[in-house]
Amino acid sequence: MSAKWNREHTLRGAKVAFFIVALIPLYMLVQRMVLGDLGPDPAQVITESLGKAALQLLLATLFMTPLRKLTGWNGWIRCRRMIGLFAFFYAVLHVMAFLQLILGWGDLWATFTRRPYIIMGAAAFLLLVPLALTSTQKMMKRTGRMWKPLHRLIYPAAIFAWLHFLWQARSNLLEMVVYGLVLAALLAIRAHWFGVSSLVPLKKT
Ligand code: HEM
Numbered sequence: 001m002s003a004k005w006n007r008e009h010t011l012r013g014a015k016v017a018f019f020i021v022a023l024i025p026l027y028m029l030v031q032r033m034v035l036g037d038l039g040p041d042p043a044q045v046i047t048e049s050l051g052k053a054a055l056q057l058l059l060a061t062l063f064m065t066p067l068r069k070l071t072g073w074n075g076w077i078r079c080r081r082m083i084g085l086f087a088f089f090y091a092v093l094h095v096m097a098f099l100q101l102i103l104g105w106g107d108l109w110a111t112f113t114r115r116p117y118i119i120m121g122a123a124a125f126l127l128l129v130p131l132a133l134t135s136t137q138k139m140m141k142r143t144g145r146m147w148k149p150l151h152r153l154i155y156p157a158a159i160f161a162w163l164h165f166l167w168q169a170r171s172n173l174l175e176m177v178v179y180g181l182v183l184a185a186l187l188a189i190r191a192h193w194f195g196v197s198s199l200v201p202l203k204k205t
Contacts (some may be wrong), residue, residue, distance in 0.1 A: 015082060023128040025053035025090070026053070029046065029050070032045070034122050047097045051165070054088075055179065056085075057086050058082075058084075058161060062155075062190075064077055064083065065077070065080075066186065066193075088128050112190070116167060117167035117168050119159050126155075127154075127160065130153065134150060149201055152200065152201035187199060
């Protein structure tokens with residue numbers, strides 16, 4: 001068997017593994033819904049679980065470049081798009097759950113600007129939209145040299161998402177600090193390896 005066949009086989013295995021892992025939060029949430037195990041405030045549990053999954057997958061997406069650099073395996077980068085799209089998928093479900101189960105679809109402007117933490121969440125979400133829309137090979141070709149700087153929007157998106165999480169200050173503080181440290185470490189590693197300018201979105205190249 002050729003080395004190329006082996007590489008493709010490993011990559012396919014990794015993609016299937018990531019696909020299954022990324023679906024676990026949804027599976028667990030649906031299981032709790034079916035078992036009626038969502039506690040006294042199901043709307044909050046559903047919204048929070050989906051938001052948490054979006055943040056975790058956003059951080060997982062940011063792990064892919066350091067992993068490639070550390071291991072030399074390009075497959076991490078080829079899995080990155082799928083993980084990023086799953087982060088967006090959970091963010092969409094999170095926002096829909098919030099609108100459907102908590103505040104309703106009435107005056108969206110008033111809804112999204114009612115609290116600072118919601119403004120942060122909305123900013124993170126808005127930054128993720130162009131990333132998801134330009135994640136295909138076709139859009140990568142079409143956006144050309146702009147693609148890379150555009151996709152650096154993932155850094156402010158992750159920072160806003162974490163601030164959104166922190167600002168609610170309802171969950172466990174230690175958990176928020178751990179997410180913050182992971183994010184800070186990922187940004188610091190990137191700045192160290194590729195320079196601070198590699199974190200600046202849409203800068204002139
Ligand atoms: C328009 C955009 C967004 C809105 C309106 C929104 C709204 C909310 C609300 C209302 C909560 C609190 C739920 C509750 O306790 O009742 C929440 C929690 C959360 N959201 Fe968002 N969110 C938005 C975007 C995002 C994005 C883009 C992410 C991540 C990528 C995110 C991650 C989180 C996390 C991690 C939590 C905390 C979960 C926990 O406490 O366990 N949100 N969001």
